[in-house]
Amino acid sequence: MQDLGSPAAGSDRTLEELLTAVGRERDRSAFASLFGHFAPRLKAYLRRQGCDEGAAEELVQEVMLLVWRRAETYDPAQASAGTWVFTIARNKRIDALRREQRPEIDPADPTLVPAPAEGADDGVAARETAGRLRAALKTLPPEQADLLRLAYFEDKPHSLISAEQGIPLGTVKSRLRLAMERLRKAMRDSR
Amino acid sequence: MTVPTHHPGDTLLIDYAGGALDEASSLIVATHLALCPCCRLNVAEMEAVGGALLESIEPEEVDPACLQTVLARLDELPPLPRAPKPKPVCRQTEVPLLPEPLRRYVGNDLSRLPWKRLMRGMDCCDIPLGSGSEGRGKARLMRLASGVGPPHHTHRGIELTLVLDGGFTDDLGQFARGDLSVADESVRHRPVADAEGCLCLAVTDAPLRFTGPLGLILNPFVSF
Numbered sequence: 392m393q394d395l396g397s398p399a400a401g402s403d404r405t406l407e408e409l410l411t412a413v414g415r416e417r418d419r420s421a422f423a424s425l426f427g428h429f430a431p432r433l434k435a436y437l438r439r440q441g442c443d444e445g446a447a448e449e450l451v452q453e454v455m456l457l458v459w460r461r462a463e464t465y466d467p468a469q470a471s472a473g474t475w476v477f478t479i480a481r482n483k484r485i486d487a488l489r490r491e492q493r494p495e496i497d498p499a500d501p502t503l504v505p506a507p508a509e510g511a512d513d514g515v516a517a518r519e520t521a522g523r524l525r526a527a528l529k530t531l532p533p534e535q536a537d538l539l540r541l542a543y544f545e546d547k548p549h550s551l552i553s554a555e556q557g558i559p560l561g562t563v564k565s566r567l568r569l570a571m572e573r574l575r576k577a578m579r580d581s582r
Numbered sequence: 583m584t585v586p587t588h589h590p591g592d593t594l595l596i597d598y599a600g601g602a603l604d605e606a607s608s609l610i611v612a613t614h615l616a617l618c619p620c621c622r623l624n625v626a627e628m629e630a631v632g633g634a635l636l637e638s639i640e641p642e643e644v645d646p647a648c649l650q651t652v653l654a655r656l657d658e659l660p661p662l663p664r665a666p667k668p669k670p671v672c673r674q675t676e677v678p679l680l681p682e683p684l685r686r687y688v689g690n691d692l693s694r695l696p697w698k699r700l701m702r703g704m705d706c707c708d709i710p711l712g713s714g715s716e717g718r719g720k721a722r723l724m725r726l727a728s729g730v731g732p733p734h735h736t737h738r739g740i741e742l743t744l745v746l747d748g749g750f751t752d753d754l755g756q757f758a759r760g761d762l763s764v765a766d767e768s769v770r771h772r773p774v775a776d777a778e779g780c781l782c783l784a785v786t787d788a789p790l791r792f793t794g795p796l797g798l799i800l801n802p803f804v805s806f
Binding site (some may be wrong): 436481497500521544567578 | 677
């Protein structure tokens with residue numbers, strides 16, 4: 392079966408394996424490989440959030456330090472390495488650039504309403520899903536892919552995107568919905 | 583256990599997953615997620631989309647000194663613990679009414695909150711948010727007695743309402759625990775609390791505009 396995991400340049404291990412090695416063994420060379428892969432992407436992400444060169448590089452360091460400190464909590468069955476790093480970077484920039492908290496659910500909260508059958512995924516699912524997802528992203532019509540990038544990269548809710556781009560709100564919503572439908576189908580394909 | 587039937591919808595969930603929502607709106611969406619396994623799955627998938635977008639972004643070269651700086655700082659702080667903290671406050675048999683993350687903002691003892699009376703049968707309590715949230719969305723708890731509803735109003739921005747206990751009914755249907763109502767400029771609605779009354783979390787990103795005669799009186803007081 393084709394390995395759709397996320398290969399890291401200069402390493403024969405996948406990003407997920409590298410992240411797991413950091414979590415379990417505090418593996419510094421694995422961390423350096425992760426840094427080599429993610430730091431330039433995180434920098435580009437933070438630049439699009441409005442950071443200048445220096446501020447972006449400083450925040451990249453903060454995010455990568457969080458990756459090191461939180462690696463023990465990474466579960467490859469739940470998320471690909473890229474998804475996990477994305478959520479850390481997202482929360483860090485809300486904290487650093489907006490000085491706001493990011494309210495999130497607590498999975499251990501007794502009030503949480505459980506899913507009927509949660510946790511059906513096996514260990515490779517998240518990684519393979521990430522591969523199918525990246526492939527599906529490339530097939531999106533440009534107007535949908537552009538809006539998706541604005542939504543994820545520029546700290547703007549869809550109502551503001553509509554106002555700034557001069558695209559009617561209904562059009563923004565339907566494009567985002569169509570994009571998500573297609574991506575969701577790719578993710579759920581072989582479940 | 584019942585699951586909600588009124589949901590935030592894809593675009594609001596994308597805003598939440600991408601981190602574009604302000605703190606007030608994030609709070610109400612995340613509290614809905616605690617009560618709605620179906621939207622939790624959606625958000626997990628939308629975060630995967632964020633991961634895929636991060637992978638596909640055009641990388642920007644990072645000063646090689648950065649890696650050395652980070653490597654030198656790795657031992658500064660201990661790893662964060664795997665398990666969050668155990669929660670000795672509530673035994674498993676006592677399930678708190680308010681889910682996280684709302685509970686950490688207001689606690690679980692509603693009687694100790696500084697309620698303000700807006701009109702007969704309608705009380706509210708503002709929820710303090712982070713300092714960065716000034717001038718953005720506002721969050722408050724609303725408590726309505728049976729059959730009570732705010733006067734007719736329209737919205738300049740979006741009003742989000744999440745039912746925490748009891749329920750209400752408006753033009754769009756019946757809303758019970760976990761249901762989230764999304765009202766924008768196009769909606770001129772009049773929600774009315776059901777027989778058992780209604781406790782809800784309400785978030786607005788712009789002041790409400792009451793349209794009836796009573797609105798003239800209430801508008802200055804409801805400083806949303």
